[in-house]
Amino acid sequence: MEARAGEVIGLAGLEGSGQRLFMRACAGLIRPASGRVLIGDRDVTYRPYRDHLAEGIAYLPAGRLEEGLIPGLTIREHVVLARRGPQPFFINWPEADREAQSRIRTYQIRGEPSTPVEALSGGNQQRTLLALLPPALRLLFLEHPTRGLDIESTMWVWEQLLHRREEGTTIFFTSSDLDELMAWSDRIMVFFGGRVLATLTTKETTVEQLGYLIGGKEPVPRRGGSDR
Template sequence: MRGITKRFGPVVANDRVDFSLRPGEIHALLGENGAGKTTLMRILYGLYRADEGQIIVEGQPARIASPKDAIGLGIGMVTQHFALVPPLTVAENVVLGYTDGFRVDPARVRAQVQEAAARFGLEIAAGALVSHLSVGERQRVEILKALYRNARVLILDEPTAVLIPQEVDTLFATLRRLCADGLSVVFISHKLKEVMAISDRVTALRDGKLVGTVDTAQTAPAQLARMMVGRETFGVARQGERTPGEPVLQIERLGADDDRGLSMLKNVTLSIEAGEILSVAGVGGNGQRELAETLCGVRRPRAGRILVNGQDLTAARPHEFTAAGVGRIPEDRHAGAVGELTVAENLALEHLGEFTRGGVLNREAILSNAAALIAQFQIKARPTDRARTLSGGNLQKLLLARVLSRQPCVVIAPQPTRGLDIGATEYVRNELLAQRERGAAVLLISEDLDEILALSDRIAVIYEGEIVGVAPAREADVETLGLMMAGATREGARVREAV
């Protein structure tokens, strides 16, 4: 790819980027969110058209106008959100859109797909329904789908984001084997450790521009970090040990159903003290969302109790949680703010009573409140901007401002840094640590183990809606946490239950 430029309106997503891929190599594409990694690869896969620049495949200039063209040239892509049809079998998903003729013979298709899986060394049952597969298995189906279409170039967009550590190891082993057979892989990531572990070469993008391409063997994580963010150090860490405080948030044998009405949370008991960050680690979909929503009053618990400073808030409504001093950062920040309303209106929404006189809005108070919070939380927006025009980081700051300006005694933070770039992530983590310093009880729910290890005082692991273990952060290590997150310790050796 030479001189690729892509604009979205006034935004330049890729600015004269060069990228080359050798046969049989794993080439990592590194950059922060919004650096233009995915855009570049979407151009290669025909999902976007470049405004300028050319693509050359095996010495020939190629015209890639659609994924069909890309597949024809032997390029396959596995996106973050899988394009699989869950009620169909693996085999049906693999051949979907790639069948010849009118008739599809299920038995023959299954045999072909099974044979292909064996040939590529991917452990998949071709007859299984995709809906029954784990995320890691689904990813393998996606990879098989690309290989089945004779892909010689495989683009993986943040493939490890959804995987537990053990699944990552399996994926890496698979990739190494496939590359030994001549497959080339583009590995999009913003995780340095993975890039160091798996890639042969690394290309870093920053703000849509090419920073450089280096051989992985001749670089170090610090250099890559500098290439990615333009500075040497990043990351925040907890300062010092805390002195135990009073338990502020107590959750006793909490149970709740998921959206389908099936029992999701089971018997969750946790207690968080003032000035403490307790993290809930786990693979997505193990009840984290239900836990957070129940603690925000958005979801009704089926069993158990929730106490805040001794006050019973079981089955209370959202505004009762707010009134009791619970600050709730929404998990889906786009669902936490009303996009079509202004920044000022969103900031006032939770405490409308303070901004009205006799039911009539006091617009000046709403605007001056917004101006003050924008300054305090460094939000890059004007009070009258619509919330939907804000970037992810600024939107998260807006939601933090709405919650933290109230000095809550409990902060519920589900996935607070998901999808944010490093700068915004650091900001959010520092804010959480500041809340801990201030003496708030912070419940951090995260899928990012690095984040959890950096911030927490204690770590609880959730698996299938149950807390399978709680341990002080200084005694926890990634290996054990990973095993617990995967449910390995569920029956037998439980990590010592602290407190």
């Protein structure tokens, strides 16, 4: 699978079909059993996630509190933990507070620097995760980025992701919502039984065909017009 800068690739399939393992292996969170991950001509297959992050590769899990954030810590404390590069021995908390407040304004998070992340709504937890990402990314992997969010938060998340795309970030995302996959993807990889069953160009695919493939069936012939 090759992906271009600024391309959005959706990963479709029933839960447990392999799309999550694919993304975690590409992001350096697990070691792949076979295959290689190349960024340009650089092999980063067996490097850990912290090295991937330094290369501009980030991963946001579906479990915002279970994997993405640390319950019991505040937004301000997450901002401190997300800092890159050498850090002073002592934390300048007033500076951290200002930095957290700046990100809260930029990402429209409904909370204060002192707000524990578990007190935030699902949408504001996702905004916080996006606020903690490095400013420049080459690759971004997201598991179900809008699951459980209301329409306003869903559209806001995609506005941020499309802005990343315009800056050249390549985005891979999983979703169980076929309409979401069709709306935002340039291409869709369909997983079934632990393998890639097909890679589709979204403009040449219908929701009906995608649904058949996800179930492991041959797609029905395309009729005139579009179901998209």
